[in-house]
Amino acid sequence: xxxxxxxxxxxxxxxxxxxxxxxxxxAAASMAPNAARAETLRDDPSGGxxxxxxxxxxxxxxxxxxxxxxxxxxxTFDYKPELKRLAKTELPDSIRNGQRLTGxxxxxxxxxxxPSIFNFxxxxxxxxxxxxxxxxxxxAADKLCVVRSMHTEAINHDPAITFFQTGSQLxxxxxxxxxxxxxxxTLNQNLPTYMVLLSRGTGRAAxxxxxxxxxGSGVLPGQHQGVKLRSGKDPILYLTNPAGCPPEIRxxxxxxxxxxxxxxxxxxxxxxxxxxxxxxxxxxRMQTAVPDLMDLSxxxxxxxxxxxxxxxxxxxYARNCLLARRLAERDVRFIQLFHMGWDQHNDLPDHMGKQxxxxxxxxxxxxxxxxxxxxxxxxxxxxxxxFGRTVYCQGTLTEENYGRDHHPRSFSIxxxxxxxxxxxxxxxxxxxxxxxxxxxxxxxxxxxxxxHALGIDHNRLTxxxxxxxxxxxxxxxxxPIMEWFx
Amino acid sequence: MxxxxxxxxxxxxxxxxxxxxxxxxxxxxxxxxxxxxxxGEDLYRRSLYTYRKRTVSHPTTSTFDAPAWEICxxxxxxxxxxxxxxxxxxxxxxxxxxxxxxxxxxxxxxSGIESQLKFAFxxxxxxxxxxxxxxxxxxxxNRYLEFYKTNQEVASQLLANGESPTNAELSxxxxxxxxxxxxxxxxxxxxxxxx
Numbered sequence: 001x002x003x004x005x006x007x008x009x010x011x012x013x014x015x016x017x018x019x020x021x022x023x024x025x026x027a028a029a030s031m032a033p034n035a036a037r038a039e040t041l042r043d044d045p046s047g048g049x050x051x052x053x054x055x056x057x058x059x060x061x062x063x064x065x066x067x068x069x070x071x072x073x074x075x076t077f078d079y080k081p082e083l084k085r086l087a088k089t090e091l092p093d094s095i096r097n098g099q100r101l102t103g104x105x106x107x108x109x110x111x112x113x114x115p116s117i118f119n120f121x122x123x124x125x126x127x128x129x130x131x132x133x134x135x136x137x138x139x140a141a142d143k144l145c146v147v148r149s150m151h152t153e154a155i156n157h158d159p160a161i162t163f164f165q166t167g168s169q170l171x172x173x174x175x176x177x178x179x180x181x182x183x184x185x186t187l188n189q190n191l192p193t194y195m196v197l198l199s200r201g202t203g204r205a206a207x208x209x210x211x212x213x214x215x216g217s218g219v220l221p222g223q224h225q226g227v228k229l230r231s232g233k234d235p236i237l238y239l240t241n242p243a244g245c246p247p248e249i250r251x252x253x254x255x256x257x258x259x260x261x262x263x264x265x266x267x268x269x270x271x272x273x274x275x276x277x278x279x280x281x282x283x284x285r286m287q288t289a290v291p292d293l294m295d296l297s298x299x300x301x302x303x304x305x306x307x308x309x310x311x312x313x314x315x316x317y318a319r320n321c322l323l324a325r326r327l328a329e330r331d332v333r334f335i336q337l338f339h340m341g342w343d344q345h346n347d348l349p350d351h352m353g354k355q356x357x358x359x360x361x362x363x364x365x366x367x368x369x370x371x372x373x374x375x376x377x378x379x380x381x382x383x384x385x386x387f388g389r390t391v392y393c394q395g396t397l398t399e400e401n402y403g404r405d406h407h408p409r410s411f412s413i414x415x416x417x418x419x420x421x422x423x424x425x426x427x428x429x430x431x432x433x434x435x436x437x438x439x440x441x442x443x444x445x446x447x448x449x450x451x452h453a454l455g456i457d458h459n460r461l462t463x464x465x466x467x468x469x470x471x472x473x474x475x476x477x478x479x480p481i482m483e484w485f486x
Numbered sequence: 487m488x489x490x491x492x493x494x495x496x497x498x499x500x501x502x503x504x505x506x507x508x509x510x511x512x513x514x515x516x517x518x519x520x521x522x523x524x525x526g527e528d529l530y531r532r533s534l535y536t537y538r539k540r541t542v543s544h545p546t547t548s549t550f551d552a553p554a555w556e557i558c559x560x561x562x563x564x565x566x567x568x569x570x571x572x573x574x575x576x577x578x579x580x581x582x583x584x585x586x587x588x589x590x591x592x593x594x595x596x597s598g599i600e601s602q603l604k605f606a607f608x609x610x611x612x613x614x615x616x617x618x619x620x621x622x623x624x625x626x627x628n629r630y631l632e633f634y635k636t637n638q639e640v641a642s643q644l645l646a647n648g649e650s651p652t653n654a655e656l657s658x659x660x661x662x663x664x665x666x667x668x669x670x671x672x673x674x675x676x677x678x679x680x681x
Binding site: 209216221239244250257261263272273276277280 | 512542554569571578625630644666679
């Protein structure tokens with residue numbers, strides 16, 4: 001191959017693209033992702049960006065256990081014994097301090113304090129306070145970094161989840177997993193980089209819907225979008241050959257296709273054709289790798305038992321937690337579970353009990369299972385919802401029953417593994433659990449922290465978009481919480 | 487290529503083939519669920535007419551880089567992913583189109599496998615195949631034919647993909663073999679990519 005052919009091979013489609021750019025497109029280029037500057041990829045099969053990671057990572061992968069609907073901090077991690085004394089008294093204006101309320105409670109004549117009817121205990125050597133609703137998670141207290149001082153800017157589900165997922169309340173930005181896939185590329189050659197699993201809790205049957213853009217790639221190329229691992233017969237869309245096409249025929253078709261596309265590659269010297277050949281082969285490998293992932297027959301009974309009885313049912317949180325561990329073992333970079341049903345506007349004690357029963361044992365099992373296999377060392381696990389819940393009661397407050405509305409000013413999440421220290425409790429809220437007193441962590445700070453664990457400087461993972469260097473952590477100055485790291 | 491496309495303009499949105507359960511997984515079946523697949527010509531309209539549910543986009547749009555309509559996009563991303571390969575090989579839409587394309591190929595006036603494959607190539611790529619390409623496709627066709635001849639049941643399963651009727655005058659084993667060949671032609675980089 002002579003020099004001209006070589007340079008053609010490297011640049012043909014790129015050349016055609018750039019020569020096709022008209023002036024208007026060039027002017028608009030700063031508004032379009034990837035148009036203004038071509039990213040340079042690392043010289044390895046990962047497909048990640050050159051220059052990344054920026055520093056030595058403490059984690060290789062992420063398991064994000066998203067509790068969709070927003071679990072109450074008062075019944076999980078933010079222990080407020082003082083509230084018992086204040087039960088049924090009015091929330092002082094000095095505490096509410098003009099905070100906007102949702103339309104669901106803004107018309108209420110009264111905002112009576114509703115203490116948790118569930119007790120808390122201290123657990124582990126760290127003495128971390130955990131509610132009695134979460135006895136299994138409590139057992140892992142010394143592995144957890146409990147954050148009681150999260151705050152967000154959104155007050156309704158969709159913008160709030162979108163904010164957590166993409167760093168912006170406005171739809172259309174890339175999701176966390178897509179950013180990580182874009183920056184770091186893949187760790188394995190048989191499965192997608194970002195995988196998403198959904199489950200529905202028993203606490204609120206008709207809970208908030210999710211949207212597939214929550215794991216979308218936004219303005220990044222579609223290859224970075226989260227791939228949903230479904231519970232039915234086709235865990236990935238179109239994974240199964242059509243009826244009447246047995247594997248041996250499919251293999252022959254692919255061999256034929258590979259040869260024909262190979263001839264095109266020889267003739268045109270177009271690297272995109274070579275990529276196409278590789279993608280068909282990857283698709284073929286996925287047809288084996290995914291059923292292997294979903295096949296739990298090699299899991300011993302004591303492991304299944306640990307995740308609880310729901311593990312036998314596809315599509316449950318327990319099953320998804322076990323699959324999350326199997327995905328981590330297979331080096332999928334970003335694994336995200338969404339568990340629906342945490343939206344306890346009413347009947348909180350009953351519904352919260354059910355939600356916690358669905359999730360407590362499997363969550364703890366996942367952390368312990370990862371830990372025993374040495375995977376927790378380089379996997380960062382995050383548990384949390386999109387905002388918190390109000391200290392005051394929504395609806396009628398009785399001794400046994402109450403509800404809580406959405407509350408963005410303070411709520412609790414936890415992290416574990418991937419270089420994060422266990423047994424710490426970060427941040428304090430006031431006696432009402434309404435405002436943060438100390439250690440506030442903004443959603444974008446959490447983004448910066450997760451990226452930091454993966455070896456990424458959140459200020460430097462950007463794409464040019466709408467005149468800004470768009471980044472997951474937004475436009476305001478944000479920082480990773482360094483004191484969480486060992 | 488399969489001549490299934492209905493070029494009608496206007497009218498209400500349609501509900502083409504979509505894997506079961508997609509709406510229920512996210513939106514719990516609420517709001518107009520479950521997905522009621524269209525039938526007849528509404529299965530073969532331009533994708534412009536596909537019903538858009540904001541919470542759950544049709545897999546064709548998300549897999550093939552359609553903008554999400556939530557933010558102004560002045561440049562469409564162009565990706566090349568394994569999910570696209572799986573969709574193009576396994577989605578009923580394309581398997582059915584391959585079958586209809588195969589019917590056209592086998593009904594071509596000049597009989598004989600070589601002239602039929604030359605015709606197929608011209609329809610798909612506006613050029614004739616090279617000798618190597620023709621040999622590859624002919625050899626493939628003969629292998630599939632051998633298989634489907636001895637597995638008539640499997641052949642009829644393949645021909646049952648999609649709602650459109652099958653041309654009963656064609657032999658099922660030849661049609662199944664040509665459907666597989668047509669699917670290979672439809673999946674060529676040169677077919678998929680507009681140069």
